[in-house]
Amino acid sequence: MPRPLRIEYSCAWYHVMNRGANRMKIFTTDEHRQIFLKLLKEISLLFQIEIHSYCLMDNHYHLLLQTLHPNLGKAMRHLSGIYTLRYNRSLNRDGPLFRGRYKAILIEANTYILKVSRYIHLNPTEAKVVEHPANFKWSSYNNYVDEKKSNWIHTTFILDFFGHAKNYAEFVSEGIDSETKNFYDKPQLSSVLGTSKFINKKIESLHDDYQFATQADVNRLKKLIKIEEIANHVSRYFDISVSQLKTARQKNNFPRLLAMYLAREMAQSSHQKISDYFTGIKRFSVSTALIRCRCLIEDDPKIKMHFLKLKKNISEES
Secondary structure, three states: OOOOOOOOOOOOOEEEEEEEHHHHHHHOOOHHHHHHHHHHHHHHHHOOEEEEEEEOOOOOEEEEEEEOOOOHHHHHHHHHHHHHHHHHHHHOOOOOOOOOOOEEEEEHHHHHHHHHHHHHHHHHHHHHOOOHHHOOOOOOHHHHOOOOOOEEEHHHHHHHOOOOOHHHHHHHHHHOOHHHHHHOOOOOOOOOOOOHHHHHHHHHHHEEEEEHHHHHHHHHOOOOOOOHHHHHHHHHHHHOEEEEEEOOOOOOOOOHHHHHHHHHHHHOOHHHHHHHHHOOHHHHHHHHHHHHHHHHHOHHHHHHHHHHHHHHHHHHHH
8 A cells, every 4th residue: 555645835834743663762862852953953944944843852753843835844854864874973873763654744834833832742741751841842832931042943933823922831730622622633634734625725736836946846857046136127117125025024025025035046045145145034033934924825826826926927038
């Protein structure tokens, strides 16, 4: 029987997990956990992935993340492959470390993201490793409740639902809800956590999503244009100055967002170059801006129309 097809598309949310082969430990020292965390930071930068929650248990891990591009598989191969190599080297061993492919559960964002984050942060208490999630050192829980800032752990999206870190802590203290518990207690986990409408929509659109991934590879072969040319196109299209486009910081300024997104997609500009060109945005915040723009394109027909027109104009005139 063939393995199930991964559902990958832009702006997708996943609960990713894996455990050691034969339930062996995948973290035997704090040094191993530090190596794994450094690799999480690495894939967040290399593959434009936002990591929102994590928990590193002795023989398995949990991640809650969102992808800008349909590239989860590439990111996870990088994470698993390099970590296994470094783990084996540190213990002078060889052979596989994980039991097989990672499990990635596609999540319906607005309905289930908060519950999955809570489920991840309560893993150590459910396993009776600690009495309270704040006492577990190797999860992102304290990044939420203590509001510790990080350039690769993204807490803002979830905390915005609660208004204050204290409210999130209270939400976690309520424990895992019955719906979430029933979902994860099943012997065979489903690949999608969401409503029937969400599940059907994603399965039906799977072909188009993979077309998008293929197109991204095709675009890399094209002659790249300069970020300055893209800014000129966007400024003329929206009838605003390039200076205004580069420096404006008003909320919901989608021309600026579109310019950054096009710079990344068509000019293949690095996050650092985008940060240098568009003043007022730090390098580690570029990923968040790009994901926000991609979601706007997916959800707002008007913005999608502007994006497609701009992309066509730039392609034809370059």
